[in-house]
Each structure stands twice: as structure tokens, then as C-alpha cells.
Amino acid sequence: xxxxxxxxxxxxxxxxQGEAVPAALAKRGIVISPTAKVGIGAHMGSRACMxxxxxxxxxxxxGSRACMxxxxxxxxxxxxGxxSYLGTVSRIGAGSRMGAWASIGTGAYLGARAYLGxxxxxxxxxxxxDGARVRTTADCIVIGxxxxxxxxxxxxxxxxxxxxxxxxxxLGTPEEFEAAVAKTHGDTEHGRRYRDxxxxxxxxxxxxxxxxxxxxxxxxxxxxxRETSATPEAQARHPRSAGRGGAAVSAGDTKSxxxxxxxxx
Numbered sequence: 114x115x116x117x118x119x120x121x122x123x124x125x126x127x128x129x130q131g132e133a134v135p136a137a138l139a140k141r142g143i144v145i146s147p148t149a150k151v152g153i154g155a156h157m158g159s160r161a162c163m164x165x166x167x168x169x170x171x172x173x174x175x176g177s178r179a180c181m182x183x184x185x186x187x188x189x190x191x192x193x194g195x196x197s198y199l200g201t202v203s204r205i206g207a208g209s210r211m212g213a214w215a216s217i218g219t220g221a222y223l224g225a226r227a228y229l230g231x232x233x234x235x236x237x238x239x240x241x242x243d244g245a246r247v248r249t250t251a252d253c254i255v256i257g258x259x260x261x262x263x264x265x266x267x268x269x270x271x272x273x274x275x276x277x278x279x280x281x282x283x284l285g286t287p288e289e290f291e292a293a294v295a296k297t298h299g300d301t302e303h304g305r306r307y308r309d310x311x312x313x314x315x316x317x318x319x320x321x322x323x324x325x326x327x328x329x330x331x332x333x334x335x336x337x338x339r340e341t342s343a344t345p346e347a348q349a350r351h352p353r354s355a356g357r358g359g360a361a362v363s364a365g366d367t368k369s370x371x372x373x374x375x376x377x378x
Contacts, residue, residue: 115134115138115151116131116134117129118138120141121141143159144163146163146183148166149164149165150168151169152171153171153172154171155170156174157175158174158179158195162180163185164182165183165184166183166184167183168185168186170186173190173191173193174193175187175193177196179195180197181198182199182202182203185200185201185202186203186204187209188205188207188225190207191205191210192211193211196214197214198215199217203219203221203222204221204223205222206223206224206225206243207226208225209227209229210229212228212231212233217239218234218237218238219237221237221239226243227243227245227246227247228245228248228333229241229245230332230336233248233252234250235250236253238265240280241253241279242277244272245271246329251317251318252270256310256314259303260280260298260303260306261303262281266280268315268317270329276314287311287314287315290307290311294308294311
């Protein structure tokens, strides 16, 4: 269901609504499932696509040739760069950013205000919390199934570049994870497998040395500047209008539907 949308035209953004929308989408090769939903103030590039019951929330941007799978959700004010892919029933939170040609697998989650770098891939079932900074594919590792619930364990870099862990209802530091495993599983088989998985993740996503820290901080700064300058809000301060009414609409304050995290079971 697309009642209104901003689309690129003659180097700028034009607002379409009502009866003008279908023809405008077809002209740009954009394919949106009849059961998909596009929020107020959303922007979309040419040849983008949205699967069944997917939802691009208010003020978000879906870039050229980018695609959202069936049941995927992009939170308010999020940015999916050119050629990016958000997998089936995966979710990204409000204000999150996916770089060009980045991809997220099936049933995965990227939290609010989190970044996934250009060309990076987060696998099926990955859970990256609010503020995650996944510059490359190597910055997010998913291992599983583990534990009595056959859960997936995700290791990823947080907003300061340090290692964070998520599984089930747990989200925290490696030290907190170790304590939770010791308390819940002790020296059982499940406990040993969790500790082995943690040892591998620690090896694969080690702390930064000074040079790596400098490169990481530079990437965060450049990614923020590049993506912020490309957001619809920056480019559509004075959009043209088309269709009935022709009035521009601003991004709403709709919150993302991100699920809360609690204590590990």
C-alpha cells in the first residue's frame, strides 16, 4: 500500500501521491508488493523492490536497486543504500544505516542507530543491537545452534568498536556472557559449547590496536558524514510535488517496532 512517496526526478526529489503513484513507480522500474507498506515521507530509488508484507517506515530511504524481502521491516528514518538487501522477516531499527550493496540475511536484526558498512554481510539469524558498528563482514559472526534452546550466538562490534554478544534474550559484553553461562549452564555440555563459541568469536573479533582504532574511528566519521549527506531529509528540503494535492509531507515521529531485550534464560 503506497499512498504517497518521494521519487527521484531530474536530479531532485518529487513527491507523488494518490493516483499519480502507480505510474511513477512503473516508470522507474520500482516493484512494491500490494501487501507492502510505505510510511509517510519515505523516499525510494529506481528499480527498488519490496516483498510481501514488508514495511518501509516513515522518513526512510530505500536506494536504487535495493530490496526488502518478504516481511522485512526498516524503522523510521533508516537508510538502505544502493543495491542493499534486507532479508526475509529481518528488521533494522530507527535511524540505522546500511551502506551500498550491504546485505542482511533471513530472520536477522540490526538495532536502532546501527551501521552496516558498504558491501558487508550479516548472516541469517544475526542479532546486532542498538548502535552496532559492523564495518565489514568479519565484524559480525553468527554461531549455532547452541544451548538448550538451539539458539544462535552473535558476536559483533558495538558503537565503540568493542565486542558485544547477543543470544536469545541476552545482550552484553563477553564478561557478562561468561558470567551468565556459568550461572545457567555451569560445566555442562551446553556450557562448554558456549565457552568454545565465545573463544572463537574473541579470536575472530579481537580488540583494536592503536592503528586499527584510528581506522575504525575514521570509518565511523566518514560513514556518518556520507550517509547523512545522502539522506532524504538533506536532499528534500524543497521537494517538487506531483499528483493530487501536491503538498510535501515530513517524516513522522513513528517509532520502530524493535523488540526489547531481557535477561538470558
